[in-house]
Amino acid sequence: MEPLISLQNVGIRYKRGNKFFRKAIYFDVLKSVNLNIYSGETLGIIGRNGAGKSSLLKIISGILKPDSGQIVNNGALVTLLALQVGFDPNLSGRDNAIFGGMLQGFSRKGIEKKIDEIREYAELGDFFFEPVRTYSNGMRARLGFSLSITINPDVLLVDEILSVGDQYFREKAEKTMVAKIQSDQTVVLVSHSVAQINRLCDRAIYISDGTIKAEGNPAEVVEVYRSQK
Amino acid sequence: MPDKSISADKELQPADKAFEWPFQAMRNRQWVDSAYRWAVLRKAFPQHPATWFQGIDSYLKAGRYKSAKLLIDKAKSRFPNHPSILILSAQLFLHQGNTEKSETLLRKARQKHAYFLDTWLTSAQIAEQLGMLDRAAKYYNKACQCRPDRPSPFIEFAEFYMRTGQWELALERWKMLRNAYPQLSNGYLRAADAARQLGQSKFARQLSLSYYYGQDIFKKSTIAHKIHSQNIGWSKIIWFLNLIWTKALYNLRSEVHRNYLSYGWWILEPLLHMTVFYVVFDLLLKRGGENFPVFLLAGLIPWMWFMKVISNCSASILLGQNLILQVGIPSIIFPLVSFVQATLKQIPAFLLLFAFVIAQGFTFGSHWWALVPVVLVQLLLTIAIACSIAAIIPFIRDLTFLVPTGLTFMMLLSGIFYDYRGIYPKYQDLFLLNPMAFLLTCYRDIIMKSASPDFVSLTKWGIGSLFLCVFVFSVYRRLRYVFPRIIME
Numbered sequence: 001m002e003p004l005i006s007l008q009n010v011g012i013r014y015k016r017g018n019k020f021f022r023k024a025i026y027f028d029v030l031k032s033v034n035l036n037i038y039s040g041e042t043l044g045i046i047g048r049n050g051a052g053k054s055s056l057l058k059i060i061s062g063i064l065k066p067d068s069g070q071i072v073n074n075g076a077l078v079t080l081l082a083l084q085v086g087f088d089p090n091l092s093g094r095d096n097a098i099f100g101g102m103l104q105g106f107s108r109k110g111i112e113k114k115i116d117e118i119r120e121y122a123e124l125g126d127f128f129f130e131p132v133r134t135y136s137n138g139m140r141a142r143l144g145f146s147l148s149i150t151i152n153p154d155v156l157l158v159d160e161i162l163s164v165g166d167q168y169f170r171e172k173a174e175k176t177m178v179a180k181i182q183s184d185q186t187v188v189l190v191s192h193s194v195a196q197i198n199r200l201c202d203r204a205i206y207i208s209d210g211t212i213k214a215e216g217n218p219a220e221v222v223e224v225y226r227s228q229k
Numbered sequence: 230m231p232d233k234s235i236s237a238d239k240e241l242q243p244a245d246k247a248f249e250w251p252f253q254a255m256r257n258r259q260w261v262d263s264a265y266r267w268a269v270l271r272k273a274f275p276q277h278p279a280t281w282f283q284g285i286d287s288y289l290k291a292g293r294y295k296s297a298k299l300l301i302d303k304a305k306s307r308f309p310n311h312p313s314i315l316i317l318s319a320q321l322f323l324h325q326g327n328t329e330k331s332e333t334l335l336r337k338a339r340q341k342h343a344y345f346l347d348t349w350l351t352s353a354q355i356a357e358q359l360g361m362l363d364r365a366a367k368y369y370n371k372a373c374q375c376r377p378d379r380p381s382p383f384i385e386f387a388e389f390y391m392r393t394g395q396w397e398l399a400l401e402r403w404k405m406l407r408n409a410y411p412q413l414s415n416g417y418l419r420a421a422d423a424a425r426q427l428g429q430s431k432f433a434r435q436l437s438l439s440y441y442y443g444q445d446i447f448k449k450s451t452i453a454h455k456i457h458s459q460n461i462g463w464s465k466i467i468w469f470l471n472l473i474w475t476k477a478l479y480n481l482r483s484e485v486h487r488n489y490l491s492y493g494w495w496i497l498e499p500l501l502h503m504t505v506f507y508v509v510f511d512l513l514l515k516r517g518g519e520n521f522p523v524f525l526l527a528g529l530i531p532w533m534w535f536m537k538v539i540s541n542c543s544a545s546i547l548l549g550q551n552l553i554l555q556v557g558i559p560s561i562i563f564p565l566v567s568f569v570q571a572t573l574k575q576i577p578a579f580l581l582l583f584a585f586v587i588a589q590g591f592t593f594g595s596h597w598w599a600l601v602p603v604v605l606v607q608l609l610l611t612i613a614i615a616c617s618i619a620a621i622i623p624f625i626r627d628l629t630f631l632v633p634t635g636l637t638f639m640m641l642l643s644g645i646f647y648d649y650r651g652i653y654p655k656y657q658d659l660f661l662l663n664p665m666a667f668l669l670t671c672y673r674d675i676i677m678k679s680a681s682p683d684f685v686s687l688t689k690w691g692i693g694s695l696f697l698c699v700f701v702f703s704v705y706r707r708l709r710y711v712f713p714r715i716i717m718e
Contacts, residue, residue, distance in 0.1 A: 015718045040431070058713070063557035065710040086552035090483035099479060102472050103556050131483065178442050182435065199441045202434055 003036035004076045004155060004186060005060060009069030010034075011210075012055055029055045031210040032069065037155060042187045044201035044218055046194060046225050052210045053190045057157045060188060076154035076186075079104060087140060089133035093124055096132055097147050104151045114150050122146035123169075138166060145173050155186045174200075194222045248279060255283070260291035275307075282313040289320055297321055312342035316351045323355055331355065346376045350385055362393060373405075380410045387419065396423040414440055473562055477569035492577075499530055499578040510646045518648075520677065523589050527676050528645040528669045530582045534575040535611050535665055536636050541567040542615035543632045546623050550716045560712040561705040564619035568612055586676050596679050603671045606687055609694035610664055616701045620708065623715045643669055664690055 012030045029052045037043060037060070047053050058064040059071060061080040086103075087096045097118050101111030119128045122142045124135075132140060148156075158177070174196070181187055181200060191197055197204050197218050204221040206214040214224035251266035267284035274280050281304040288297035298321060305314050315338040322331035335355065338348045353368030369389055372382035387402035403420035406413060417440030424433035485491045506525050510516045518524070545563035552558055587593050622628050643665040649657060661667045667690065671682035 014714075042434070058554070061557055063554060063713050080555055080557070086549075086555050088479070088483070090487070091479050092483075095479045095482070099472075099476055102468070102475060103552070103558060105468075107468060108471055108475060175442055178438050182438060184431075199437070202430060 001038055002074065004039050004074055005037040005078070006072040006074075007033055007035040007059065007066075007069070008072070010059060010066040010071060011068035012052075012059060012064065013067050029210055030059070030066075033207075033210075033212055035205065035212065035215075037186065037188060039154075039186055040184045041203060042181050042189060042201045044197035044204035044221075045188065045190045045207060046192070046197055046204060046222065047207035051207045053207055054159060056207065057159055057188065057190060060155070061157055077105075078155040078157060079148075079151060079153040080157040081144070081148040081159065087132045087144070090131050092131055093122070093128040093135070093143050094119070097143065100144075100147045101150065104147075104153075106151075111150075118143075118146045118150060121149070138169070142169055145169075145176075149176050149180070152185065155188065156180070158187060158189045160190055160192065194225065198222055247273070251283065251287075255287065258290075260287045261293075263287040264291055264293070264296070278304075278308055278311055278313065281307070282311070282317060285313075285317045289317065289324060292324075294321060294324055312338055312345040312348055315342070316345075316347050319355065320351060323358070328359060343371075344375065346372060346379065346382065349375055350382065353385070353389070357389060357392075365389060377409075380406060380413055380415075383409065384413075384415055387415070391419065391423060394426075396426045399423045400427075416440075469559075469562070473565045473569055476562075476566045477573065480566065480570050481573060495574050495577040496581055499526075499533055499581065502533065503529055506646050516647065520589065523586055523591065523677060524648070524673065525646060526582050526585055527673050528643070530575070530578045531607060531669060531672050532640060532643060532645050532665065533578065534572065535607065536640065537571040537575065538568050538611045538615050539618060539636060540632060541571050542619045543622055544619075544629055546619050546712060547626070547716065553713050553716060557713075559705065559709060560620075561616065561702065564616045565612075567619075568615055572608075582676075591676060592679060594679065596675060596681065599675050599682055600672070602684075602687060602691070603668060603675070603682060606691040606694060607668050609691060609698055610668075613694050613697035613701055616705070617697070620701065620704060623712060639663065639665060642666060645669065661686075664694075 010030060010033045011028065013026045013028045016025045016027050033056065035056075045053050045056065055064065057080055059066055061078045062071075062073065063080070065071075087100070091099070094115060097115060098108070098111050101114065101118075102108060106114075122128065122139075122145075124139060124143060127135065127139060128143075132143070135143070177187070178200065187200075189197070189200060201218045203216065204214075204218040205212050206221050206225045208228065213228070214221045247270060251263045251270060254260075254263035254266055264284055264287035267280055267287055270277075271280040271284060281300065285297050285300045285304065288294070288300060297317070301314065301318055301321065304311070308314065315334050319331040319334040319338070322328075322334065332355075335348070335352050338345070339352060342348045349368050349372035353365045353372060356362075356368055357365035366386075366389065369382065369386035373386055376382055383402060383406040387399050387406060390396070390399035390402060400420055400423050403416050403423065407416035407420070410416060417436045421433040421436040424430075424436060488494060490497065503522070503526055506529065507522060510525075511521045542564040545567045546553070546560050549560070549563040553560055583593075618628075618632065622632075642660070642663050644660070649660050649666060649670065652660060661670070667683075667686060671687060674680045674682050
């Protein structure tokens with residue numbers, strides 16, 4: 001089967017200590033990563049903080065270009081869902097949702113038609129019309145998640161978004177995500193919850209120090225991750 | 230030998246909570262421990278067969294056949310007709326290599342104790358060990374018929390097919406388990422393993438998801454909507470312009486709602502500026518002249534448009550970093566949004582200018598049409614300069630500090646509160662090389678003198694600005710992947 005997206009020997013490095021008269025120090029975040037993403041699968045990514053998970057997602061979504069190696073995208077439209085969706089704190093939840101929807105490719109009219117659904121799903125009540133700066137973290141996450149489920153890209157990258165909000169909303173969000181997975185949505189899921197990876201994913205990778213340390217069956221990969229903790 | 234039956238089947242009687250202690254060791258496959266624990270419990274509950282037979286089982290699994298043999302003999306005298314005697318003895322013989330004797334005992338058990346589940350399970354396990362798979366399947370089947378009220382024979386049977394790689398048969402068994410015991414995980418998760426072996430990954434996923442989330446998730450439809458692809462075409466450009474427009478409007482709205490005077494500031498601010506300049510230059514320095522307020526306003530308001538755009542745009546890419554790093558949106562959107570936002574805010578000020586000019590008795594006529602190209606050239610020039618500065622600042626953030634100084638310098642050199650004709654003639658041409666100085670002259674020529682502006686120079690500036698715009702846009706395209714990097718680093 002031909003992969004939707006294929007990463008070949010992908011490496012990425014960030015510059016640190018960038019000042020005048022000082023030599024830049026490079027820091028390798030990903031080193032020679034090989035990864036295929038296939039249509040319809042749910043791929044889990046686990047690893048500790050700073051292992052390079054988020055950078056990997058940024059590469060897959062096309063926000064960053066790798067410094068070495070290459071990424072082949074066979075025409076898939078990729079969307080990254082992250083906890084800190086670029087909300088403007090001074091705009092109301094509604095305005096943020098409309099702008100956010102447009103950013104994801106909706107037309108203004110298209111997203112306005114969906115706005116009631118988004119509002120209802122987010123369960124924000126009248127806060128929906130208040131500036132986002134007055135929201136709690138959980139409320140922000142709810143708004144972000146509600147917005148993100150309205151879109152259906154070819155590949156959905158989910159960065160820790162399922163572990164926010166209260167228990168009730170987490171369960172609701174996870175169920176919605178499952179329904180999406182079930183409808184053959186290709187999903188790449190980053191999570192610190194190994195149980196979640198086990199439950200949701202068909203395949204998993206474990207990243208540490210910028211390389212893939214284990215790949216395959218989620219249960220086995222989780223085992224490797226646990227053993228190295 | 231598989232021992233999944235331990236936890237599922239050897240049922241506890243209410244009085245025997247103590248049995249949980251050895252069973253726990255058995256579940257952890259700590260057979261020596263469990264044998265010891267059963268020995269302790271045997272002292273307390275000698276009349277309870279489990280303390281004997283589970284003890285024997287533990288010895289067998291621990292490989293302590295001598296102890297097992299001794300215990301079987303003791304148990305025999307206590308429970309002579311218990312089917313476990315035959316079954317455990319058969320296992321012992323098998324371990325000692327006496328398959329014939331083992332089979333004889335099992336046959337006897339099958340005849341005498343066909344109702345006893347372990348008879349069939351042990352027969353099946355031993356047949357499987359000896360490689361008689363057909364016979365093993367038959368015994369597993371018997372086990373299922375013998376105790377349809379228990380999950381363990383179904384599990385054992387399915388696991389047998391899993392071990393022998395008969396995935397389809399295993400799937401069938403798991404399905405039976407699922408139907409009878411929908412709460413047990415094996416029916417879903419192990420079935421998913423089997424489905425995966427058959428290459429049915431979709432079915433596998435459905436099985437495991439339905440265990441964790443229930444069957445009803447398959448009925449739910451999502452409210453998701455397929456978004457259009459990334460083709461660059463007119464619809465994409467319209468979408469992009471709409472995005473800029475929407476964001477600019479929203480920004481204005483939120484900005485306005487934070488002030489008490491809200492939209493009033495859009496008029497008040499240029500008026501305040503004008504008052505300051507008027508007081509200083511006309512009243513205090515006596516430098517004004519005839520119609521100084523009109524002269525001042527005609528220069529100040531176009532200048533403020535330029536200044537507001539530049540100062541709002543300069544850090545716009547840095548301020549948009551959240552979006553750049555998460556949506557992968559082209560960075561040019563940020564200076565353009567700032568541009569639209571600042572421009573919309575200047576519209577009332579321009580209207581104020583026109584109203585004021587007409588109120589002062591200047592004629593409003595067809596020559597005012599010349600304002601259109603002047604405004605257009607200023608628009609192009611402003612976009613070009615604003616986008617250039619916005620692009621440079623992420624690379625050299627220190628320049629942020631230079632922007633206000635640069636703007637002040639340019640303001641002083643644009644002749645807002647004085648006429649350039651008052652400076653040394655030899656510097657006048659040089660002075661007009663400042664595009665803003667030139668444009669302000671055009672505005673004043675049209676508004677105050679009812680004269681045509683210098684169209685030749687205007688065209689030159691227009692074409693120059695257009696080229697600069699095109700160049701800057703192409704730089705943005707080229708730097709598309711550099712901006713997120715530079716912002717992160």
